[in-house]
Amino acid sequence: MPELPEVETIARYLRDGKDGVSLVGQRISTAEVLWERSVAEPRPAEFIGRLSGQIIVGVDRRAKFLVLHLSADSLLIHLRMSGDLRIEPERNESGQPRAFAVHDRVILHLESGWRLVFNDPRKFGRLWLVEDEVSVLGGLGPEPLAPGFSAEMLYDRLHRHSRKLKPLLLDQKVLAGMGNIYTDEALHLARLHPNQLSSLLTVVEVQRLWSAIRTVLEEGIRRNGASIDWVYRGGDFQNTFSVYQRTGLLCPVCGTVIERKVVGQRGTHFCPVCQPEPE
DNA sequence: CATCAACCCTGAGAGC
C-alpha cells in the first residue's frame, strides 16, 4: 500500500522517466474513464473534456498524493490501497494498439504516442481535476521530511491532542504521508508503544520519535519503497522491516517475539520489550 | 474531542 516513500518513488518515475520517457512537457490528447468512481471530481465527461489539450508541466508529491501540474488545472491522484500508475506506448512492437490490462481504470492519452494508465484492483484510488489544489490538499498536516519540520513542531502537534500514538500518526491532518508500515517501523525505532498517549510524551521521547520518523521515511525512499502483497514496484524496503508483518518472528534489536494487536482499527506490530505498554 | 463501526473493494490465504 503506497505510503510517502512509495508515492515519492512513483512521482520520480513519472517526472524523470525510466526508459527516457517523462510526463513533463507532454500534451494530453484525450482521456478515458473505464471506472467512473475512480474520478472524484468533476463528473467524468467534464474530467475528460478539461484534460484534453492540457500540458503536463510538472510532477510533485504532497503527502500520499501525486500532483500533476497541468497548464490550466492540477490533477491529483491518490493510490489508496492498490492503485498504480504506468507509462506505456499506445502500440506494441507490431504496431497494433496495446490492449488495456485487467483493473485499468483511467487512461490519459498523450500526443507523443504514449499513455499514462491508472490501474487499481480494489477501486479505492481517486483522481481529482481541480483549478486550485488547496481544495483537496488544504487540510493536510506538515510534510515530515520538509526541512522546516522540527521536533518542536511535532511536540506541539502531539500535545494538541490526547490520542494514542498509532492512530494519531496515521491521521493525515496531524502529519502527512505516514501509513501503517512506516508508523509501525517508526514507533519501534523510537521505542514507543502504539498505545502511548500523545499528550504524555516527554521532550526526549518526541525527539526520538521525530528522528525515527525521518529515518524510516528516508530509508524507504532510498530503497524505492516497499514491495508487498501483489503490488511490485521494484522497491526493497520490505527486506528491512523490524516489526511490520513480522508477527511471531524475533525483534532484531532484543530477540523478543513480535506481537500484533489492533490499535485504532489498524493491525499493529510491535516488540513488547522495546516498546513497553504504558500504564 | 476521542473513539468506533460501517463503507468502499478485491484478492490472498485459511478452512473445509
Place this chain on the structure above:
DNA sequence: TGCTCTCAGGGTTGAT
C-alpha cells in the same frame, strides 16, 4: 482440487 469465508487496508462519514 476447488469451493466458501474472512480479512486487510487508507480515508471518509456518521454515531456515540
